[in-house]
Amino acid sequence: AKSYLDYNREMERSARNLDLTAEMAQKLNTELKETSLETGLFSPKELAEGLYFWASGTGEVVKSEQDLNRVMGQTTDIQKLAYMNMSDLGETTKFTGSIMGEFGLKVGDTRRVVEVLNYSAARSFAEVEDMGEAFKMVGPVAKSMNVSLEDTAVMLQALADKGLRGSMAGRALRQMFIQLADPSKEAQESLAQLFGGTWHEQLFAGGQFVGTTKFIEMLSKATRGMTEAQKNQALASMATANEL
Secondary structure, eight states: HHHHHHHHHHHHHHHHHHHHOOHHHHHHHHHHHHHHHHHHHSSSSHHHHHHHHHHHOOOOOSSSOOOOOOHHHHHHHHHHHHHHHOHHHHHHHHHHHHHHHHHTOOOOGHHHHHHHHHHHHHSSSSOOOHHHHHHHHHHHHHTTTOOOHHHHHHHHHHHHHHTHHHHHHHHHHHHHHHHSSSSHHHHHHHHHHHHTTTTHHHHHHHSSSHHHHHHHHHHHHHHTTTHHHHHHHHHHHHHHHTTO
């Protein structure tokens, strides 16, 4: 009885968030139970909770059975992501929705975000939760620097493999973007020494940041031939401690 009441509460919360009529709420009730049975991934209560977070973050409103099927389809990919990575469905749903908002993506891009998170978890020491926490810190700034979701993920994966994960990695990468966009006087002098007086035109060709991969390549080339001490001094002059 308690399990049923817990599920019913979550289902009704989801129905309210999706602005469902009584008839559509009953269809949702059926869909949640059938999906749970068909996939065998999560209980109806967990599915209802995940759908609640999804509706809260995306603002989805369901007016027809077709709308309901579309929303359920969007969350199916998230269910698979959470199950494959042994992650909490509610938290995974929130991370996915947040990343979409940070990069200005639409609900139709759900699978793209899911694939990036799944690939990162499979190919690096970063787990889904690590990526979600990191994106929370750096996502909006990366978007403003015209750095894609995928390129940001690559940087976060590389940092995770060196032991910097979650919000620590996100804050460090965010600081790098901020420092490049608005460098201190000392950082400007260091950048000028590394790249010459036209460093800004080189890093922001055509008014757009050249991207993380290109920037790292340029930095590697500029410091080639330096001793470790010289490299450390140059990098320390252009970066904050958190970024370094």
